[in-house]
């Protein structure tokens with residue numbers, strides 16, 4: 010149901026966020042020695058950005074992950090990571106691109 014095209018976005022957004030959060034720890038555990046993209050210190054968090062959902066079989070979600078040294082959104086590396094994503098979305102070609110931000 011969550012993977013169908015007409016699934017209610019308020020529900021699917023929360024579901025996808027929980028799914029991504031669950032896999033964040035798994036990905037970090039699978040990659041010991043993973044370093045922050047911006048300062049090189051050991052990564053303790055992945056800043057994740059949902060890139061695309063594919064409604065095929067099996068349903069697939071691709072997520073951009075930026076390893077970070079901090080869990081605090083106000084730290085310099087986290088701010089840089091957010092700016093990287095914002096610039097990427099802002100430079101996405103084509104008009105009418107919809108950017109959805111869940112709460």
Ligand SMILES: [Zn+2]
Nearest residue numbers: 045048078086
């Ligand atoms: Zn860092």
